[in-house]
Amino acid sequence: MSKVIERFSYGCGDFGCNIIYTAMSAFLLFYYTDYAGVNAFAVGTIMMVSRFFDGISDVIMGVIVDRTRSKYGKARPWLLRMCVPFALSGILLFSVPTSWASAPKLVYVFITYNLVSTVIYTAINVPYSALNALMTQDPYERSVLSIFRNLLATAGTLTINTFTLPLVEYFGDNTSAWTKTFCVFGLLAVAAFLVNFFGTKERVRSVASESGNAEVVPFKVGIKALFRNKYWIMMTGMLALFFLMYSVNGGATVYYAKDILGDRNLVGTINGIFNVVQIAGMFFIAMLVKKYGKRNVFALGLVLDIIGMLVLNFSGGAISLIVISSVIRGVGNACGGATMWAMVSDTIDYGEWKTGVRTEGLVNSACSFGYKIGNGIGSALLGLILEVGGYVGEAAAQSASALASIKVCFVWIPVAVYLIGLVIMKFYHLDREFDGIIEDLKNRAKNKQEV
Helix, strand or coil, X not given: CCHHHHHHHHHHHHHHHHHHHHHHHHCHHHHHHHCCCCCHHHHHHHHHHHHHHHHXXXXXXXXXXXXXXXXXXXXXXXXXXXXXXXXXXXXHHCCCCCCCCHHHHHHHHHHHXXXXXXXXXXXXXXXXXXXXXXXXXXXXXXXXXXXXXXXXXXXXXXXXXXXXXXXXXXXXXXXXXXHHHXXXXXXXXXXXXXXXXXXXXXXXXXXXXHCCCCCCCCHHHHHHHHCCCHHHXXXXXXXXXXXXXXXXXXXXXXXXHHHHCCCCCHHHHHHHHHHHHHHHHHHHHHHHHHHHCHHHHHHHHHHHHHHHHHHHHXXXXXXXXXXXXXXXXXXXXXXXXXXXXXXHHHHHHHHHHHHCXXXXXXXXXXXXXXXXXXXXXXXXXXXXXXXXXXXXXXXCCCCHHHHHHHHHHHHHHHHHHHHHHHHHHHCXXXXXXXXXXXXXXXXXXXXXXXX
């Protein structure tokens, strides 16, 4: 199997994941309120509470992955087992019985939302996230796999954003049209996960496995090992901060365009150019990673993100500066997307070297728990800051304090997070230590086999 085919197959996993993730982020609340007739506040409460269940289930699934033993490996079996339930749960999500009374509808929403986000999405996304570290220990190849992951994830997002509403309209623009639309997307997701399963191979085994002495790692031992892994702590903190920032910044985009720049239609310009440049940039980041290392490319991305944000903040609504800002931020985000998940995978090898315990599932699931909590806090923080600033949705013009609160959410919180990231990267030295760590792990495995 060629490397390009395997890289593409790996990326297909995040294409499949993003079919449901993007649908839940972009269209689910709209479907609930405008088609299913469900109260928006009640739904928001359900989503917020479910975030915490979701985080806990991530850790449980991480332990399950680490204890999985099969001829297909530790992570890949779950892609095969869960792809059909994943598609069916997505269909159920967009099949609220509209004839039911309000209370039964909310019960249905609570059950199906948690079935998707807490159980089934977790059961396929956590193994997928662990797969990178199980496919290779080559740091450059991990970066390339992360690039393909982000490319295909963005393709999944664009697919949902582009085709959901046209398909709903094609099928009749009613509640059943949403169900039919997600039957189509469900089949697409199953196909993507099957490509992911059949097109990849797990090659990396722990030192204990190589010597034939593999044992199940107790949960308590795995958790202790995590908190002795300084690089895992750094990356988990980064992920939590980044997803908090994504939630605040993403939710504030429309407010910034409408109330600061004076035209809400600029959302399309800001995000569209940003996404296109990010995708294009991914094709060139691998060369930078090979020459300068993941940590330095990631830090470069943070610097570009800061510059892009400041250009936008001081653009005064000038289209040329908005475009320049989106281009700079697109390149910056490409640097981060190409390196962040590969850096998480590298912490697994460091953790095994440091503690003797290798837990791909637990490392990725605990990271996932961190960024989901960050995302949940970010969602609440956006509303809180706007409320404190005195934002009034129906007002013809916002007060100075409301405008300041929008700038805090869209510009200054992201800038603060990027600056914190640069400080964290100052202490991240795993790139230059990594080759020696892998060599030492190989020697340990060889010595144990000889004994």
